[in-house]
Amino acid sequence: xxxxxxxxxxxxxxxxxxxxxxxxxxxxxxxxxxxxxxxxxxxxxxxxxxxxxxxxxxxxxxxxxxxxxxxxxxxxxxxxxxxxxxxxxxxxx
Numbered sequence: 001x002x003x004x005x006x007x008x009x010x011x012x013x014x015x016x017x018x019x020x021x022x023x024x025x026x027x028x029x030x031x032x033x034x035x036x037x038x039x040x041x042x043x044x045x046x047x048x049x050x051x052x053x054x055x056x057x058x059x060x061x062x063x064x065x066x067x068x069x070x071x072x073x074x075x076x077x078x079x080x081x082x083x084x085x086x087x088x089x090x091x092x093x
Contacts, residue, residue, distance in 0.1 A: 022050040029059035 022030065034046045034057060047057055059074075 009086055025050070027052065027060040028064065031057055031064060035061065036062075 025033070030050045030052050034043070034050060034052070035045055043054070043057075047054055
């Protein structure tokens with residue numbers, strides 16, 4: 001499998017954290033990341049780097065623009081913190 005590396009033009013190295021591995025990010029989080037970097041790199045390069053199809057990105061980016069429904073809010077609150085934003089535990093090392 002070929003790994004894509006983003007150019008390092010005056011960009012800080014991300015800290016090793018639960019959220020820095022693209023395989024552990026949700027499509028919503030990937031879309032937010034791609035949106036934040038679109039001015040620096042081409043969309044195609046960013047999507048390849050995070051391992052996301054363009055159609056998945058477009059769906060997730062469009063979903064970010066819609067207001068959250070009562071049902072979505074209830075599910076988010078019920079499910080608790082995202083697996084990528086949870087505090088590390090002793091078992092995590």
